[in-house]
Amino acid sequence: MRLELDLSPSPGKVLLAYAFFLLLALLALGALFLAYGVAPLRAYGLLLSPLADPLGLAEVARRAVPLLLIGAGLALAFRVGFFNIGAEGQLLLGAVGAAYAALFLPPGPWTPVLMFLLGGGLGALWAGLAAWLRVRFGASEILTTLMQNYLASSLVVYLVAGPWKGQMALGFLYTDRFPPEAQLPRLGETLVPWPTLLLGVAAACLLQLLLSRTPLGFAWRVLGENPQAARYLGLKEGRLLLLAALTSGLLSGFAGVGEVAGIHLRLLEPAQISLGYGFTAILAAWLARGRPLGVLLTAPLLGLILAGADALKLALSMPFRVVDVVSGLLLLALIGAEAVSRHRILWRR
Amino acid sequence: MLRLENVTKRFGPVVANRGISLEVRGGEVVALLGENGAGKTTLVSLLYGLYAPDEGRIFLEGKEVRIPSPRAAQRLGIALVPQHPELIEAHTVAENLALGLDLPPVFSRRALVARLEGLLAGHPLGVDLEAPVHRLSAGEKQRVELLRALLARPKVLVLDEPTSVLTPKEVEGLFQEIRRLRSSGLAVLFISHKLDEVLAIADRIVVLRAGEQMGELRREEAGKDALVRLMVGRSPAPPPKAAPPGEAVVLEVEDLMVPRHGFPVQGVSFALRAGEVLGIAGVAGSGQRELLEALAGLRPYRGRVRFLGRPLPEEPARLYALGVAHVPEERAMGVVGGMSVAENLALRTYPRYARRGLLDYGAMERDAEALIARYRIQAPTPRTPVRALSGGNVQKVILARELREGPKLVLAMHPTYGVDVGAAEEVHARLLDLAREGAAILLVSEDLDEILALAHRVAALHRGRLVGPIPREAASRECLGRMMAEGRA
Numbered sequence: 001m002r003l004e005l006d007l008s009p010s011p012g013k014v015l016l017a018y019a020f021f022l023l024l025a026l027l028a029l030g031a032l033f034l035a036y037g038v039a040p041l042r043a044y045g046l047l048l049s050p051l052a053d054p055l056g057l058a059e060v061a062r063r064a065v066p067l068l069l070i071g072a073g074l075a076l077a078f079r080v081g082f083f084n085i086g087a088e089g090q091l092l093l094g095a096v097g098a099a100y101a102a103l104f105l106p107p108g109p110w111t112p113v114l115m116f117l118l119g120g121g122l123g124a125l126w127a128g129l130a131a132w133l134r135v136r137f138g139a140s141e142i143l144t145t146l147m148q149n150y151l152a153s154s155l156v157v158y159l160v161a162g163p164w165k166g167q168m169a170l171g172f173l174y175t176d177r178f179p180p181e182a183q184l185p186r187l188g189e190t191l192v193p194w195p196t197l198l199l200g201v202a203a204a205c206l207l208q209l210l211l212s213r214t215p216l217g218f219a220w221r222v223l224g225e226n227p228q229a230a231r232y233l234g235l236k237e238g239r240l241l242l243l244a245a246l247t248s249g250l251l252s253g254f255a256g257v258g259e260v261a262g263i264h265l266r267l268l269e270p271a272q273i274s275l276g277y278g279f280t281a282i283l284a285a286w287l288a289r290g291r292p293l294g295v296l297l298t299a300p301l302l303g304l305i306l307a308g309a310d311a312l313k314l315a316l317s318m319p320f321r322v323v324d325v326v327s328g329l330l331l332l333a334l335i336g337a338e339a340v341s342r343h344r345i346l347w348r349r
Numbered sequence: 350m351l352r353l354e355n356v357t358k359r360f361g362p363v364v365a366n367r368g369i370s371l372e373v374r375g376g377e378v379v380a381l382l383g384e385n386g387a388g389k390t391t392l393v394s395l396l397y398g399l400y401a402p403d404e405g406r407i408f409l410e411g412k413e414v415r416i417p418s419p420r421a422a423q424r425l426g427i428a429l430v431p432q433h434p435e436l437i438e439a440h441t442v443a444e445n446l447a448l449g450l451d452l453p454p455v456f457s458r459r460a461l462v463a464r465l466e467g468l469l470a471g472h473p474l475g476v477d478l479e480a481p482v483h484r485l486s487a488g489e490k491q492r493v494e495l496l497r498a499l500l501a502r503p504k505v506l507v508l509d510e511p512t513s514v515l516t517p518k519e520v521e522g523l524f525q526e527i528r529r530l531r532s533s534g535l536a537v538l539f540i541s542h543k544l545d546e547v548l549a550i551a552d553r554i555v556v557l558r559a560g561e562q563m564g565e566l567r568r569e570e571a572g573k574d575a576l577v578r579l580m581v582g583r584s585p586a587p588p589p590k591a592a593p594p595g596e597a598v599v600l601e602v603e604d605l606m607v608p609r610h611g612f613p614v615q616g617v618s619f620a621l622r623a624g625e626v627l628g629i630a631g632v633a634g635s636g637q638r639e640l641l642e643a644l645a646g647l648r649p650y651r652g653r654v655r656f657l658g659r660p661l662p663e664e665p666a667r668l669y670a671l672g673v674a675h676v677p678e679e680r681a682m683g684v685v686g687g688m689s690v691a692e693n694l695a696l697r698t699y700p701r702y703a704r705r706g707l708l709d710y711g712a713m714e715r716d717a718e719a720l721i722a723r724y725r726i727q728a729p730t731p732r733t734p735v736r737a738l739s740g741g742n743v744q745k746v747i748l749a750r751e752l753r754e755g756p757k758l759v760l761a762m763h764p765t766y767g768v769d770v771g772a773a774e775e776v777h778a779r780l781l782d783l784a785r786e787g788a789a790i791l792l793v794s795e796d797l798d799e800i801l802a803l804a805h806r807v808a809a810l811h812r813g814r815l816v817g818p819i820p821r822e823a824a825s826r827e828c829l830g831r832m833m834a835e836g837r838a
Contacts, residue, residue, distance in 0.1 A: 213710075214707060214708060215703050221685070221687075222688070225685045225686065226681070226682075229685050229696070233666065234646065
């Protein structure tokens with residue numbers, strides 16, 4: 001048996017690969033549910049339950065929004081060859097920026113704009129730092145951005161436990177509630193802030209257009225696919241990398257703004273601000289095969305998995321460790337299906 | 350010893366080998382002659398277990414065999430000397446040779462050397478077993494590959510274009526070794542696209558064209574013209590004649606130094622006039638690449654370089670804008686595989702297609718179609734990714750892009766490497782056209798015939814120093830070979 005790269009798999013094959021791997025994951029989950037004493041069919045139903053009612057759909061959307069924003073940026077960064085593993089940290093810095101604008105700058109109608117400027121700016125700065133280190137010293141951005149996640153996380157813990165700790169927080173680690181001017185509007189009764197949803201959709205479309213139709217995108221694609229050719233042509237490699245990194249960091253920062261100003265309404269512990277969106281979004285970008293527009297599809301899909309697992313937790317009072325196994329297995333199945341559909345399997349020796 | 354019967358291999362719709370039947374007996378050298386893309390490498394891959402044939406049978410010593418992997422090929426007694434030495438540069442010769450042996454988990458260096466010397470008794474070594482491979486010349490590396498192949502005590506030895514990295518003198522040494530092996534009863538299959546070599550070494554010659562076997566000749570009955578007709582399907586055009594060069598100096602290089610590993614390029618000086626073709630030969634790795642890349646703005650250098658009387662900028666994009674074209678040594682550097690033919694043809698000029706910020710792909714593809722037709726690039730549509738093209742067509746894409754604006758200076762390295770004879774003739778004609786229009790052409794090539802056919806003056810790089818240039822009329826193949834190998838005319 002041999003594997004061969006298949007660069008343009010047929011839709012039928014892709015469908016088959018996904019069906020096969022999802023089936024595999026569901027079988028494994030069935031065993032898990034049985035061991036836990038839950039009828040598998042009921043659990044499967046619960047996993048899909050968010051699709052059944054508007055409130056559930058809103059839960060899916062709530063998780064899809066940060067994935068969309070970050071994923072679109074990451075799809076761009078990956079295409080340019082900037083392997084940004086630090087979206088989680090950039091998101092947290094975006095949250096810090098938003099919190100500063102909300103809590104310490106005079107409130108007014110301009111507050112949301114300030115939050116996005118400051119939050120996005122900090123996120124971009126955080127990613128830009130890694131790009132600069134790579135361009136200037138050749139430091140691998142995979143390592144630097146990964147480490148920056150810990151720095152950002154520690155910064156947030158320090159702020160909510162120390163200087164920014166709320167007056168009314170008592171023993172809890174969070175800031176005061178944001179003033180009304182700093183609260184982003186939501187869609188109806190849901191927890192979906194529509195400004196970030198809109199930004200996410202716009203970002204995915206815009207980045208796709210930029211990448212496939214503009215001179216800048218042309219240079220980006222050359223650099224990402226063949227850095228040697230970029231050097232040969234004399235493209236400004238450093239500038240192109242930096243620009244892609246800044247864009248990706250900016251969007252991750254926006255996602256952070258949306259989480260604290262649209263949902264939590266205060267800065268709190270890192271693990272509560274983000275459910276690992278910065279990492280799950282890597283998957284969203286990869287499943288979209290580096291096409292920002294494709295993230296419009298993959299982000300809601302991953303959102304559904306996260307929301308379905310949450311529904312399971314609530315309905316069956318399952319511990320989150322078990323629920324994490326559920327979402328983890330499903331994500332793994334997606335990775336497997338995507339990897340297999342990108343290859344041709346030759347059975348002949 | 351080795352017999353192929355009606356062997357066919359397809360890749361999708363492309364038939365790489367169609368009904369090939371040939372036989373190599375012990376104590377015989379059979380040459381497989383064909384242009385690039387004729388299917389020689391595919392046939393080697395079939396013999397070495399990299400692909401399985403779709404049809405046909407392979408016999409070894411009268412028994413039908415299946416060769417599922419290189420390992421199996423070695424076990425059956427088929428050894429391959431690859432076109433480019435595939436050695437681990439940081440390791441010693443002995444360690445590289447040890448890779449093909451079954452060794453105990455722990456062994457001493459001395460025991461290894463002793464064992465190798467025992468195994469290779471009867472073969473002249475020609476290299477120091479303790480020397481690290483990166484210090485060896487290309488010829489010595491090939492020698493190591495040959496020794497590695499012989500370690501397995503093969504019955505059939507396959508040599509895939511073994512002379513492409515050797516000097517003429519090294520080629521002679523290799524041929525002597527092949528004759529010695531032949532007399533010891535080995536069956537040798539010699540793959541090449543060079544007529545002279547095939548005529549010098551082979552007992553029988555099998556010619557391939559476009560995957561099909563065009564004929565088989567005994568050496569005594571084979572003439573050059575007949576072979577070329579079989580290879581190309583028509584008589585070769587006489588090499589085009591270059592027009593005499595003009596007076597204006599286009600490129601002036603004085604005391605150029607380029608740092609690098611091995612032999613730095615040092616003290617290279619020459620002047621290149623409008624309409625002149627200067628050919629630079631050299632054994633691979635003598636500094637050709639560094640010289641060309643320095644001039645193309647890809648490497649820092651010291652020394653004085655003037656282009657049309659002004660200092661040469663060191664930025665590739667500005668150089669192109671000034672009229673300096675660069676055909677890089679490696680095709681992989683000159684194209685982006687996942688992007689379309691049209692996009693690759695526009696790699697230099699893409700910003701011009703911007704209309705209100707967006708690229709006008711319609712215009713880009715129309716221009717591409719014109720170039721595709723002019724250079725006879727075989728691509729289904731301008732949107733086909735370059736990755737899907739054959740090596741020769743990729744090379745044509747690079748040439749079409751670099752020459753499309755009528756450059757004033759062409760820096761070309763191996764411009765016809767891997768291109769079939771027909772296309773190579775077109776490339777040569779195009780380069781000479783440019784020279785006639787007043788462009789200066791710096792041609793770096795390993796193909797001495799190419800240099801001798803095109804250049805007004807010839808030179809060679811020897812360990813980073815330039816030997817020559819001397820007028821073409823004063824240079825012969827032998828003389829150029831000496832310049833490459835010994836650094837003197």
